[in-house]
Amino acid sequence: QVQLQESGPGLVKPSETLSLTCTVSGGPASDGRFQWNWVRQPPGKGLEWIGNVYHRGTTNYNPSLKSRLTISLDTSKRQFSLKLTSVTAADTAMYFCARDHGGFDHWGQGILVTVSS
Amino acid sequence: EIVLTQSPDFQSVTSKEKVTITCRASQSIGSFLHWYQQKPDQSPKLLIKYASQSLSGVPSRFSGSGSGTDFTLTINSLEAEDAATYYCHQNSSLPQTFGGGTKLEIK
Numbered sequence: 001q002v003q004l005q006e007s008g009p010g011l012v013k014p015s016e017t018l019s020l021t022c023t024v025s026g027g028p029a030s031d032g033r034f035q036w037n038w039v040r041q042p043p044g045k046g047l048e049w050i051g052n053v054y055h056r057g058t059t060n061y062n063p064s065l066k067s068r069l070t071i072s073l074d075t076s077k078r079q080f081s082l083k084l085t086s087v088t089a090a091d092t093a094m095y096f097c098a099r100d101h102g103g104f105d106h107w108g109q110g111i112l113v114t115v116s117s
Numbered sequence: 118e119i120v121l122t123q124s125p126d127f128q129s130v131t132s133k134e135k136v137t138i139t140c141r142a143s144q145s146i147g148s149f150l151h152w153y154q155q156k157p158d159q160s161p162k163l164l165i166k167y168a169s170q171s172l173s174g175v176p177s178r179f180s181g182s183g184s185g186t187d188f189t190l191t192i193n194s195l196e197a198e199d200a201a202t203y204y205c206h207q208n209s210s211l212p213q214t215f216g217g218g219t220k221l222e223i224k
Contacts, residue, residue, distance in 0.1 A: 037213075046204065046215060046216075046217050046218045047161065047204055047206075047215040047218075048215070049206075049212055049213040049214065049215065052213075060211050060212075061212075062212040063118075063212060064212075096160055096161075098160075100208065102151075102166045102167060102170075103151035103163045103165075103166035103167070103206070103208075104151070104153070104161070104163060104206070105163050105166075105172075107160035107161060107162075108160065109160055110160050
């Protein structure tokens with residue numbers, strides 16, 4: 001059974017870089033059938049797609065975040081990562097990683113990231 | 118960007134009732150529309166993919182229909198455990214987008 005697990009700091013200072021990693025277990029991250037996604041959800045609000053990466057490192061980003069965003073894939077470690085620079089309070093959210101196989105069929109439990117000094 | 122508009126935003130219903138949630142896309146997305154259920158403090162769970170395809174492990178009371186711009190999630194004979202927020206999601210074109218959500222309360 002595929003499982004995804006987010007990891008990273010829960011508190012980031014304004015203007016600094018938010019870095020998160022999603023570890024995939026129970027299946028290869030290199031499988032070309034899947035796209036690996038990041039989704040976030042501000043407290044009490046809806047879901048926002050951040051971007052994705054797939055098997056040869058090809059990425060797609062939400063234009064609203066593109067200038068600050070990098071998503072990468074390390075198939076040897078079965079991990080994919082998110083880096084968001086110059087964060088502000090508006091980036092405070094629960095961050096989820098998710099596998100896309102015709103809809104997001106597997107999700108991590110999420111990690112709450114708070115941007116505050 | 119494709120905007121997904123869900124209705125209603127909130128619905129209070131009784132057990133055994135039939136519920137219909139709609140999702141309208143700002144332009145045609147074919148059948149690239151998926152439905153999720155999210156309970157408090159949990160990650161979303163995929164219920165229906167490609168507008169109408171059911172998934173193993175999802176109760177048969179959940180069904181989806183539609184194509185193009187108009188989609189529907191139907192829950193037949195609602196159960197107490199169905200209290201949650203429901204989201205639609207399109208991956209027909211980038212950026213992928215989600216609807217605003219429909220919160221379902223069980224009376």
